[in-house]
Amino acid sequence: MSTIQIAENPMRRLKIEKVVVNIGVGKSGEPLQRASMVLEELFGQKPSVRKARKTIKDFGIRRGEPIGVVVTLRGEKAIEALKKLLQAKGNTLPASSFDENGSVSFGIKEHIDIPGVKYKPELGIFGMNVSAFITRPGYRVMYRRRAPSKVGRAHRVKKEEAIEFMKSNFGVEVV
Secondary structure, three states: OOOOOOOOOHHHOOEEEEEEEEEEOOOOOHHHHHHHHHHHHHHOOOOEEEEOOOOEHHHOEOOOOEEEEEEEEOHHHHHHHHHHHHHHOOOEEOHHHEOOOOEEEEEEOOHHHOOOOOOOOOOOOOOEEEEEEEEOOOHHHHOOOOOOOOOOOOOOOOHHHHHHHHHHHHOOEEO
16 A cells, blocks of 8 residues: 555546637628638637527528637647636636636637737727636546546536636636
């Protein structure tokens, strides 16, 4: 029997699974292209186009029409991007930004608020939605294709744990 004791179980450690950044333009064409260029410039990754789920006549949106762009970041890229995006918010988030499953979501009014981003008149200014998913190792058993399984209640990330993780790892002040 080993006398060395592990202070914390490695399967209980929290990590950033992914960061999803979304720009909803609301119409296709040239504004959508500019939003796509902004995301590609910010994160160095080609964004995916999202289409409208249903027709809304008042807004002039048809079902299947491209209306937004989204980029999903994982690993080190996600952590670096999240640090920059939190700086744009002044490293403060309301407690209502955290949900019961340990995810955090917030919005940025103008992409030029992100540190190191210069205003380009040909692109314009876009707001964006940011969602960060905080999980534990082994959480993907719920989503895998072969032999999906349930994640136990004790292994799920709670709101308080997510808040503490963001405070300690990213220096976020929760108000």
